[in-house]
Each structure stands twice: as C-alpha cells, then as structure tokens.
Amino acid sequence: MAEIAGDLGTGRASVGAVLDFAWDAGVFTATDAMATTSLTRSTTIEAIDTLVSADILRELPNAREAGSYRSGRPARRFALSSELGVVVGVDAGDTHLAVTIADPLEHTLVHHRTDLDPGHSPDERRATILGRIGAALEETGTPRDEILAICVGVAAPVNRAGVSPPHPQGFWERTNPGLAAALERWAPVVEIKNDALLAAVAEGSDPRGGAIGCRDYVALLAGERFGGGVVVDGQLLHGAHGGVGEGVVFDHIIGVGSAFGLSHALHDRVREAVEEGEITRTSVVGRLADADRVDPRAVLALAASGDPDAALVTGRVGATLATIVGVLGSMYDPAKVIVCGAVAESVEPVLAAARGILPTQLHLPAPELLASALGAEVVSLGAVASARRAARERAVPRLAERRLAAR
Template identity: 65%
Template sequence: MRKGEAGRASTDAVLAFCWSARVLTATDAMEATGLTRSTVIDAIDELVEAGVLRELPNARAAGEYRSGRPARRFEVRTDFGIVVGLDAGNAHIAVTVADPFDRVLAHRRIEIGRSRSARAHRRIILDLLNETLASAGETRERILAVCAGVAAPVDRQGFSPPHPELFWERTNPDLIELLADWAPVVEVKNDAQLAAAAEGAEGAAIGCQDYVALLAGERFGSGVVVDGHLLHGAHGGVGEGVVFDHVVGVGSAFGLRYGIERQVRAALEAGEISPDGALAALASEEDIPPQAVLELASAGDADALLVAERVGSALATVIGVLGSTFDPDRVIVCGAIAEGIEPVLAAARRLLPERLHLPAPELIASTLGADVVSRGAIATAREAARTRTVPMRVRAGLQAGSAALA
C-alpha cells in the first residue's frame, strides 16, 4: 500500500473513532485504533484543519488537571453540516432536518391527496424541503447527505421498476435525479427498509439479528433483516407486499387500516354486530377511523373484539408467510397503525403457531409511531455522512494541501 493510501486509512480509522467518542484525547484514539501516537496526532491535526474536530481547553483549563503535562482534548463539531430525511409516502410527505449526531433541527409532515401526477409529487417534495430547511435556519450548501424513503421497490441506483398502474412511478418520480445536486450523497430507499433501519437503530430491534419491520397501515411492506443484514434484492423488492394479493386468508396487499374497515362493514352487513352499538355508529361514517375501532376493542367492546379477532387472523397469515420465508426472531408492526393495535396482535399471536411449522416469531408493536420511516431516513443519512461525505471532504482537503505544497 502506498504511503498516501496508508495515511488515508489511518485518518479514516481515527475519524471513525472520533464519531463514536465525540470527545477524545490522542491517547484515547491510540488505544482504540492501535495506531502510533505520531500517526494519530497527524490524523487529528488533519481533522481539525478539515473542520471536523475542534480543540477543547486542556485538562488544566477544564479544572481536571492534577500533575504532569495536560493532555490535548478534542471534540467532534456538531455544526459542520446537516442531514436531511424525506418520507415520500402515498398519502403524506415528511421532511426532517437534523445534525449528524442526535439532534433534530426541524420536522414537517403534511397529508396529500392520493390522486396526483408525478410532476405534482415532485413539486410538493421540493416545496416542503425548502420550507423545512428555512424553518431550521439552514441552507442546501450545508447538507452532508439526503435519504428519501418511498412506497416502492428501489434498486441500488435509486430508481423504481415500472408498475402496471404507474403507482411506483408516482411515489418515486425519479427522486435520485431530482435531489442529485442537493448533497454530496443522495440515497433513495424503500420505506419499509428504512422502517427496519429505524427499528434496528432506536426501536424494538436493537441487538436483534433476524427481524421484519412490517409497515401495515396503508399497504403491507416488509423491511427484512437476516443475520444482521438488511435484504435488498435485484430491484429492491424483498418484502414487497403484492404477494398478499394471492394469499388465501389475506387476499390483498392493502394494510390493516383497510382490513379493519372491511371487517366492520362485513360484520354489520351480516348482522353479526349490534346495529345500535358503538361500532355500528362508527360504520355510519364514510371512512371508519381504525384507531377508534381499536380503542373500542381495547375497552372490551364485544363487536370491536370480533373485528379484531378477524383482522388478527389475516395478520397471522401474513406473519406466517413472512415467518416461513425469512425465519425472523421478531416481527414488528410499524407505522401509525401500531398505536392501539394490541387487540389485533393478541388474536394473531394465538393463531400464529397454526400458520407455520417453524417456531413463531415474537410479534410486537413499534413504539416509533407514524414517523418511523423519517427516523430510518435520518439514521441512514447520518450513516452516509459519517462513512462517505465527511471522509470525502477530509481527503479533498488533504489533496488540496498536498497540491499547494507541490
């Protein structure tokens, strides 16, 4: 390996440690990386020059010095840039602006109509991106990485395959090209895969190597992690929900929101629920609010519990297919529908052992709410900033310095 490559690898190793340590001394970095003191000090100086690290007052000035020469202390700057997460759903758009570590600077979410052109979708996204940046007091020039989640399979280049009804083209109207000049790194991902990233980073899958994050509100879509790796596929289609159109006992890729409504109306038409009950009153509305049905079930309403049992049966079949295909240890129901979904999950847990021969996965509700995709997008953008953008900027600075000395 050439000397330049060795120096770059050393700087990358120190940078990786700095990102996790946040505050450090050269001795800390030496112990963590196994590099020599002179190599670590050179790398730290380069990171200071690149604006990634700043030197702190030494131990004497900080009031911690006792004897001997006080160590130089450094911290990773949190103000050298920002990251952006985008959740471009079928019925909503959400934008999050955050620092590269743990602070959200601004978040905006709007509901949108489902019938719209790809061009209109792009315009809505750009408008909300600009509005959210402005509310954070930030500019495009400071963006280190952008990650967008879409309700469509996405290949490794950020494009979605054609859909027979143009649905995927509308929800992902070539966002990789639309956002190409917004940041040094732009990624477009399937929304369920980002939900899986969020659950693994801060949710119910921390420390779990085999799990499925099931977006289950509008349509079924699964982010699948096996042996600690997020599965993708040739076209980004691992976990695509269209399979459930063809599964007996499910019959549709539409999610629990619609499953609850279908079961309420079917039970009312069949005379299985009281026409004067609370559930029948909800059915008089044009759109039955699923959370209201779940609240009735949680309160013990017999009619709502009947619906929860039937929706739970369909969900058990969904989990059975996922369990037989991917053998997860855990399945996490994600999205806004997860709030209050316990009556449905309780029914599914009872039925699940009948739906697969493998041990049944643990079935739990996410606690990350409607913003689970946004959280996954931010986590992915932060990872891209840490592993790609910042190292690129440090190397560019080193190359510029070398050229100046030549």
C-alpha cells in the same frame, strides 16, 4: 473511512482510523484514540492534527481550562466538528410528507409533517417534495452546499440507483417521481429507499426500536398497505429491484387477499359483520359503519376496553395478520416481526388475537410478534439514520479528502 486511505494512499490510513473513532467518541484525547485504533502516539497525534487543520475535528479547551485538571501536563481534548453540515431525512408516503433536518450526530434541527394529495401528478408531487425540503433548509438557515446526505423513503420498491420499476397502475412512478435525478445535485450522497426498509433501519438502530440486538427480523408497515423491511443475519435484504418484502404477494394468499393494510382490514370486517347481522347497526361499533370510512383507532380502542363487537372484528383481523406473519416467518425465518406505523400505537388487540393463531401458520418456531414503539415517525427515523450513516461512511470522508487535498 476507506475512501481517505484509498485516495491518499496508505499513509492516510491513520487519518481514516482516527476519523472513524471520533464519530462515536464524543470528547476524546489522543490517548483515548490510541487505545481504540492501536496507532502509535506520534501517528495518532499527527492524524488528529491533520483532521483539525481540515476543520473535521475541533480542539477543545484542555483539561486545566475545562476545570478537570489534577496534576501533570493537561491533555489536549478533541471532538468532531459541529459545523460539518446537515443531513436530510424524508418520509414521502402516499398521503403524507415528513421532512427532517438534523446534524450528523444526534440533534434534530427541524421536523415537519404534512398531508399529501394522493391525486397529485408525479410532477406536482416532486415539486412539493423539493419545495418542502427547501423550506426546511431555509428555516434552519442552511444552504444546500452544506447538506452531507439525503435519504428519502417512498412507498415503492427502489433499485440501487434510486429508481422504482414500472407499476401496472403507475403507483410506484407517482410515489417515486424521479427523486434520485431531481436531488442528485443537492448533496454528495442521495439515497432513495423503500419505506419499509427504512422502518427496519429505525427498529434496529433507534434506542426505542424493537429489534435492538436482533439479527433476524421483519419490520411490517401495516397501516394503509402491507410492506416488509427484512433483516437476515444482520443484513438488510434488498433484491434486484428493491422488491424484497413487497406486499403484492398478499393479493395471492388465501385468507389475506389484498396488500391493503390493517386500517382497511378493520374497515372491511366491521362493514361485513354489520351487513351479516353479527353486529347491530345501533351498537357502538355498528354506528362506526355509517361513516364513509370506519375509524380504525376507534375500533381498536373499543376492543381494548372489552367491547365484544370490537373484539369480534379484531379477532378476525388478527387471523389475517397471523396468516401474513406466517408467510413472512416461513420465507425469512425471523426472530421477530414488528408491526410498524401509526397503527402500532393501538394495535395490541389485533396482535393478541394473532399470537394465539400464529403457531398454526408455520412449521418453524413462530416469531415474536410485537408493536413498534416508534409510531408514525418510524420511516422518518430510519431515513435520518440512513442519512447519518451515509454522511459518516461516504460524505464526511470525501469532505476530509477535498480539504486535505486543498492543503
């Protein structure tokens, strides 16, 4: 809210204070605002009236008209306007695309998830992302000039300008094909962020998140590739190029050897056990190896039901995960490591095996290892939460400033 006060002078600081209060207040009265902002009654009422005149706040029927009047003069009631605009959250993964249109407070208007062709060129991928955002806006009947903020999560490090560094095989440039520049005219605030960082945002902000109230944690995206969103002392860690938590480090760790995630690890361990004769090809797990790709959900479900072959595989993958979490624990000293993504829904057999090994992997106390409850939409939820925060802290204060200046 400092933008309002800073742009219009200290006389408008009260407007910023009341606007900040209104985001969390729901329906409120001037007395409610006074109690939180410590402003005088006359200053509070003046600030409220200023925001009402700018269509940032709306005045509701008073207590008598609302049916809750008891005695005395009925209080005026206010709430943040429901017509400020929308926010857009996008999860642009390597093989999927999810687009969410939401209001700036709590309601989702549209959410669509679809597959992406990983063979698309950067130009094709960018066009697809922009096209799907446009289609979702059209579905809600929202013109582009009503977007307050956009946040896109991508499977790449991203610097503070929304640009990914070059990758030896061009992967990062393809997963983030110039999205900051392509979207810069779509909204007052456009943010391109690493997907694991947004998973960390979701785990710390969603009511179902595993890190509510926790100041030190890692959200570990672990399905197709490993990547960590790191929070230390309540602050998201970013780095010069957005590379904090980048999974390529695991290419160099003995006992891991790859940044590929748990889905790949389960595939590889099943194939290896069959080839070594530890699992027969005619067993339930052995037959899974006949497919081009071992279904990780099938292996995890079998392990949960007590199948000994599946337990062998998940035990070995758990040892790999324990090594990964040990590295993260030694580097960042988190209280929790939360395994995120679609794999989290059934990953408990792997986590159970990892928990037994984890204390041997680091000298510090081992972090709590748990599965996310946010499923495949964890990055989408983080993107929407980040867009809402950008709307609150930057876009709506700017909107208020423009409307007040126009007056």
